Amino acid sequence: MDSQVVLEARGLKKWFGALQVINGVDLKVERGAIHSIIGPNGAGKTTLFNLLTGFLKATHGEIIYQGKDITGLPPFRIAKMGLARSFQITSVFPELSVHENVRVAAQATQKHPYNFLLNYRSLKQAAAKADAVLASIGLYEQRGQLCKNLSYGDRRVLDIGISQATDPEVVLLDEPLAGLQAADHERIVGLIQDMAGSMTVVLIDHNIDIVTSISHVITVLNQGEVIAEGSPEEVKGNQKVQEAYLGGV
Amino acid sequence: MQLKARHKIAGIIVGAVVLLAAPYLVPYQALATQMLIFAIFAIGFDIIFGYTGLLSFGHAAFFGLGAYGTGLSLIHLTSSVPLALGMGILLAVVVAIPMGFLSTQRHGIYFAMVTLAFAQLIYFIAFQWRSLTGGDDGLQGVPRPSLGPVDLSSDLVYYYFVMAVFILALVLGVRIIRSPFGRALQALRENTDRAMSVGYDPRKYKLISFVISAGFAALAGGLYAMLQNFVPLFSLGLDISGEIVLMTLVGGMGTIYGPVIGAMSIVYVKDFLSSQTDIWPLIMGVLYVVSVMTFRRGVVKELKERFFK
Ligand SMILES: Nc1ncnc2c1ncn2[C@@H]1O[C@H](COP(=O)(O)OP(=O)(O)OP(=O)(O)O)[C@@H](O)[C@H]1O
Ligand SMILES: [Mg+2]
Numbered sequence: 001m002d003s004q005v006v007l008e009a010r011g012l013k014k015w016f017g018a019l020q021v022i023n024g025v026d027l028k029v030e031r032g033a034i035h036s037i038i039g040p041n042g043a044g045k046t047t048l049f050n051l052l053t054g055f056l057k058a059t060h061g062e063i064i065y066q067g068k069d070i071t072g073l074p075p076f077r078i079a080k081m082g083l084a085r086s087f088q089i090t091s092v093f094p095e096l097s098v099h100e101n102v103r104v105a106a107q108a109t110q111k112h113p114y115n116f117l118l119n120y121r122s123l124k125q126a127a128a129k130a131d132a133v134l135a136s137i138g139l140y141e142q143r144g145q146l147c148k149n150l151s152y153g154d155r156r157v158l159d160i161g162i163s164q165a166t167d168p169e170v171v172l173l174d175e176p177l178a179g180l181q182a183a184d185h186e187r188i189v190g191l192i193q194d195m196a197g198s199m200t201v202v203l204i205d206h207n208i209d210i211v212t213s214i215s216h217v218i219t220v221l222n223q224g225e226v227i228a229e230g231s232p233e234e235v236k237g238n239q240k241v242q243e244a245y246l247g248g249v
Numbered sequence: 250m251q252l253k254a255r256h257k258i259a260g261i262i263v264g265a266v267v268l269l270a271a272p273y274l275v276p277y278q279a280l281a282t283q284m285l286i287f288a289i290f291a292i293g294f295d296i297i298f299g300y301t302g303l304l305s306f307g308h309a310a311f312f313g314l315g316a317y318g319t320g321l322s323l324i325h326l327t328s329s330v331p332l333a334l335g336m337g338i339l340l341a342v343v344v345a346i347p348m349g350f351l352s353t354q355r356h357g358i359y360f361a362m363v364t365l366a367f368a369q370l371i372y373f374i375a376f377q378w379r380s381l382t383g384g385d386d387g388l389q390g391v392p393r394p395s396l397g398p399v400d401l402s403s404d405l406v407y408y409y410f411v412m413a414v415f416i417l418a419l420v421l422g423v424r425i426i427r428s429p430f431g432r433a434l435q436a437l438r439e440n441t442d443r444a445m446s447v448g449y450d451p452r453k454y455k456l457i458s459f460v461i462s463a464g465f466a467a468l469a470g471g472l473y474a475m476l477q478n479f480v481p482l483f484s485l486g487l488d489i490s491g492e493i494v495l496m497t498l499v500g501g502m503g504t505i506y507g508p509v510i511g512a513m514s515i516v517y518v519k520d521f522l523s524s525q526t527d528i529w530p531l532i533m534g535v536l537y538v539v540s541v542m543t544f545r546r547g548v549v550k551e552l553k554e555r556f557f558k
Contacts, residue, residue, distance in 0.1 A: 053446065079448040091446075093439035104436040108448035112429035114457065119424075120432045166447050 005064075006031040006200050007052065007083070007170055012061035014047055014224075021047045023224035025061075029170070029217075034196050036203045036211045039221035040244060045204045046088050048221065049172050053085050054078045066169070079108070084168035086159045088175045088204075094148035098139055101147050101158055103130035105165035129165055137161045137191060153184045160191060170200040177207055189214060212236060220244065268412055278404040280520050282476050284513040285408075285415040286469045287496060291508035292422040293465020294493045299502030300426060301458040302438035303353070306490050307364030308466050310348070310371045311341040313485030315467025317375065317382060320391040320474040328394040330401070334471040341467030342460055344371065349459030353452055365490070372485045388480035401475070411472055418465060422505055425461065434458055466493075499540045 007029040014022035021044045029035045037045050050056040052063055054075040062071045070078055093101045103120075106129035112118065121127065134140040137157050142150060150158065156176065163171050176188050189210055195201055196214075205211050211218060212232035220228040220235060222244040228235050235241055267274075271281040290312055297303050319337035327333055352363040375382045382388055393401050401407045425431050433454055436444040441451050474480045483489065492515070500511020518536065522529035 055442070055446075074450070075442075075445045076448050076450045079446055085446055087443070087446075091440060091443045093436050093443060095439055096435060100432070104432050104444075105447040107429050107432065110429075114430055116421075116425045116428045116430055116461075118428050120427055120429045123429055126429075162443065162447060 004030050006066060007202070008064040009048075009052065010062045010064065012048070012051060012063070013059045014044075014051060014056065015059045021224050022051065022058075025221070025224070025226055027219060027226070029200060029202055031200055032196075033216040034192070034201045034203060034214055035217045035219070036205065036215040037219050037221055038205065038208070038211055043221040044224040045221055046174055049085060049174050049202075049204065052172060053083060079166065082166070082169035083172070084163040084166055084170070085172040086163045086174055086176060088178060090152070090155050090159050092147050092155055092158050092162065094146070096147055097143065098145050098147055098150065098158060099127075099130050099134065099143040102133050102161050102165045103127055105162045106130050106133070109166050129167075133161045133165050136194065137164075138187070153180055153187075156180060156184075157188065157191070160188070160195075164195060168199055170202065171195060172202045172204075174204045175206065176203070177205055177210065185210065268415075271412075272405055272408045275517065276520070276524075278408055279476060280517065282404070282408045282411045283473070283520075284516045285411050286472045286476065287493075287512040287516050288509040289415055289418045289472070290466050290469035290493055291496050291500070291512035292418055292505060293462040293469070294497050295502055295505055295508040296422065296425060296431075296434075296465070297458050297462035298494070298497050299504065299508065300431060300438060301434045301455060303455060303459070304357075304361050304494065305352075305364040305459070305462075306361045306487075306494070307348070307352075307366075307368030308462070308493050309485050309487065309489035310364075310368040311345060311463040311466035312470040312473070312489055312493075313375065313480070314341040314344055314371065315470025316474040316480040316484045317388060317470075318467065319471030320388045320480045321381070323392050323394065323475070324388075324390065328392070330394060330396045330475070334468060337471035337474075338464050338467040341463045341470070345460045345463035346456070349456045349463070353455040353459060365487075368485070368487075368490055372482070372487075375485055376482060382480075382482075385482050387482050388474070391474045391478050391480060393475045393478060407476065411476070414468070414472065418468065419505070419509065422465070426505060430454070430457070495537050495541075499537065 005028045009025055009027040012022055012025040013020070025048060037048065039045055047056065051058050054073050057072060062069060065081060065083055070081065096104065103126050106126040107123055110123055110126055112123060131140065134143050137160065139154060139158060139161065142154065147155065147158065160173065160176055173192065176192065177185055180188065192201060192203065193214060203215070215232055218230065218232055218235045219226055220241050227240045227244060228238040272278040275281045294308055297305055315337035318340035319333045322333040322336040348364065348367045352360050355363050376384055393407065395401060396410060399406065401410055433444065433449050437449060437451050437454055445451055470484060473484065496512040496515050497508040499515065500509065501507030519529070519533060522532050
């Protein structure tokens with residue numbers, strides 16, 4: 001049964017100085033699921049992602065990924081093991097072309113021992129991967145543009161594309177819908193569902209309707225603690241969840 | 250943004266003509282050589298500054314170490330020019346590894362300060378170690394031996410030798426930038442966290458980039474020692490560290506060709522001004538300010554924008 005768990009946090013705690021932001025979180029993410037993490041602003045969701053991906057070091061606790069203890073590993077090592085992420089604040093390579101944004105990510109998974117004389121174009125697989133990702137996220141037409149010239153929504157989508165380019169096993173998406181008009185939501189939701197066909201998706205979002213409609217499991221975080229977990233129906237009916245959300249307003 | 254093929258060919262032809270004719274276009278032949286030497290330095294500096302986004306204020310250390318390493322090898326060890334240049338590069342690389350290791354743990358201004366501190370340390374070691382380096386008298390009597398059958402003692406022949414080395418350095422620099430490694434550097438420059446999150450180890454890439462740029466600087470330094478038959482102590486000094494930054498900025502960092510043009514023009518203008526007036530450092534200062542402000546992205550990028558779009 002536990003072999004179904006692809007990513008697990010055990011007793012995770014994080015202090016920023018005297019401020020305890022993650023307060024003993026246990027989390028099990030099942031392979032192939034869309035597992036959402038919701039909670040009011042400041043609940044510690046982004047911090048949890050940063051701990052899971054090595055961008056922050058946990059004060060206490062362990063992180064197990066694919067049966068391996070990855071606690072304390074640097075982000076690039078974790079990324080290489082197939083755990084990808086996007087960022088709450090759009091994080092792309094502004095001065096590189098749209099294609100290069102994705103290609104350079106795909107390149108990271110290829111063997112390119114430090115051969116300084118090799119032309120990057122000869123890494124055909126990375127270029128093909130970038131084309132495929134751009135086609136699937138609907139940015140193929142803009143592939144030659146500089147990333148910084150894209151619209152906000154397109155950059156948001158590109159951020160997700162970069163996360164896909166490394167063919168991850170698990171992808172953590174931090175509020176992919178943030179700042180987007182309702183009209184763009186459908187596009188991103190479709191993308192998340194596409195991704196879920198080939199990888200495990202852990203999703204942070206505030207849009208309850210969307211989260212409950214696409215998730216298999218929802219974990220509710222409040223003030224650094226898990227206050228509820230279960231199927232969308234279970235979570236929606238949970239008394240504590242309703243209090244946390246009402247209390248937060 | 251890519252120059253069209255036609256422009257590229259035109260550029261290569263103009264470049265080739267300028268390179269071949271340079272010794273006849275400037276007041277004295279050694280000046281043309283010096284221009285190319287700093288151009289080699291600038292290629293390497295653009296890799297660390299323009300492409301990796303790390304502003305080093307200590308690259309004179311590598312220029313100087315290359316100069317001393319090559320000079321000392323020619324005086325004491327060997328009459329082989331490639332070997333002596335190789336020794337200069339080796340010396341710089343051996344120093345660049347720990348210096349890069351420690352400085353790349355820091356960011357922004359702190360990185361610049363660590364490189365500066367290291368460079369000053371090396372300067373003072375060279376200054377104190379008179380018996381080996383000649384202290385503030387510099388290293389005298391660096392020979393310029395023949396390269397196989399080619400006698401390099403004439404300034405004109407030496408220019409064409411340096412030109413050949415420059416072309417090799419340029420090709421190498423461009424290839425490094427276009428390699429998967431070079432692409433990863435640019436991704437790290439653009440957004441370190443994002444690059445890290447797809448699997449790039451920033452410290453490793455930054456360190457390798459630092460060491461590569463040190464190698465180019467040392468090659469330039471070695472050629473400089475042979476040009477002057479002498480290694481001045483200031484080859485390790487702050488002025489050189491600052492000048493290479495300006496050369497790269499004025500020409501346009503992150504373009505390779507820009508810093509090459511920046512370096513060549515600055516060496517030329519400085520020589521011209523210093524032969525005309527005593528207040529040349531002041532005029533250079535004003536020129537730096539004006540050119541960095543009008544060509545904010547460097548001469549090459551601005552011209553590309555204005556004329557080739
Ligand atoms: N680097 C840091 N240093 C100090 N405090 C931090 C740091 N990062 C986050 N915090 C604090 O930790 C708490 C949780 O922040 P976090 O970003 O994880 O919340 P979140 O659940 O992602 O919120 P949101 O929904 O607004 O994105 C907040 O009070 C925040 O101010
Ligand atoms: Mg957040």
